[in-house]
Amino acid sequence: MKAELLGTLFLSEKRKNLLLLLKEGEKDIDEIKRALNVNTSAIMTQINILMSQGLIVYQNNEYGLSSMGGVIVKKMQPLLETLNLYEDNRLYWENHKIEALPCHLLNRIEELGSCEFVEPDLDRMYDLPKRFEENLEKSKYIHEVSSYFSPAYSGLYKRLVEKGIEISLILTETVFERLKNEYQSDLAFYLGSGYVNLYVCTEKIELASGVVTDRFLALSLFYNTGIYHNHTMMSFESSAINWGKDLFSYYLDISRKISQDDF
CATH class of the missing domain: 3.30.870.10 (Endonuclease Chain A)
Known part of the structure; x- marks a missing residue:
């Protein structure tokens, strides 16, 4: 289960972007599609995976982060930003x-x-x-x-x-x-x-x-x-x-x- 959850968070760019989007607040499916520029079929696959992991909840026709999803995404963002910083100038950080x-x-x-x-x-x-x-x-x-x-x-x-x-x-x-x-x-x-x-x-x-x-x-x-x-x-x-x-x-x-x- 632990390896599956890590894969859920970091192996899919779409899931990562969806989680970061929902960090801003609840969204209905149309708002999600516009923000991420995806179709319904593609994003629903990612939503269902994240819901099965307990990271996203659905209520009042909107999707949002679960309580634990909010905690995880809050801690995930600095790591992603650090990885981006490293990858953008990898040789520099490696050699200095x-x-x-x-x-x-x-x-x-x-x-x-x-x-x-x-x-x-x-x-x-x-x-x-x-x-x-x-x-x-x-x-x-x-x-x-x-x-x-x-x-x-x-x-x-x-x-x-x-x-x-x-x-x-x-x-x-x-x-x-x-x-x-x-x-x-x-x-x-x-x-x-x-x-x-x-x-x-x-x-x-x-x-x-x-x-x-x-x-x-x-x-x-x-x-x-x-x-x-x-x-x-x-x-x-x-x-x-x-x-x-x-x-x-x-x-x-x-x-x-x-x-x-x-x-």
Whole structure:
């Protein structure tokens, strides 16, 4: 019975779509047919299977989820969303250190939604990906957590600050020391601008970079080998932006703020 129920839920796209549709509320047969673009014969076969499993009930000429059906579908949706996220960019998730993400956020990774893999053109391999840079320039604020030195720190970010865009950076001690020792004028500009908040994380940052703005989330992970390649996964969905805000808040809680008095 257990294997049969799992097959019912995951082997049929029609049954999955029907269950997710009924999660929105009860529907009569005509509403179901219109929503799923199916004929009566095809959908009734799926309805009867789900009714035999106790997941759907029929009353007052409408079909709806049973009490247990509602519980199962509620838990099924995050799993389906996670599987979709994985399948859309399977090679990326397979080959990168996904365990670098904080555990509580890794458990919510389905919130990233639809992602796109973005990397620089071949003639700009050491620059920021063009799509990433273009959207940074359109953002109202930028919050970043990073364990590597980004080329944006000594170029693009300075221009954005001059345009009045608020930037908050959480860096590792190593990256901060490089900024302090090799880019003193840039650091002085940032701290004196009134638009930059700079923090040093007191614990290890395992991911390469996480950037969240009012427009998008960009997430960069190291390869399983430890190598970093100049690329990012971008999502423009509101759930991904909220996820990114939580990522930034997590590291902010374990970071100390840098001020001009520290020099």
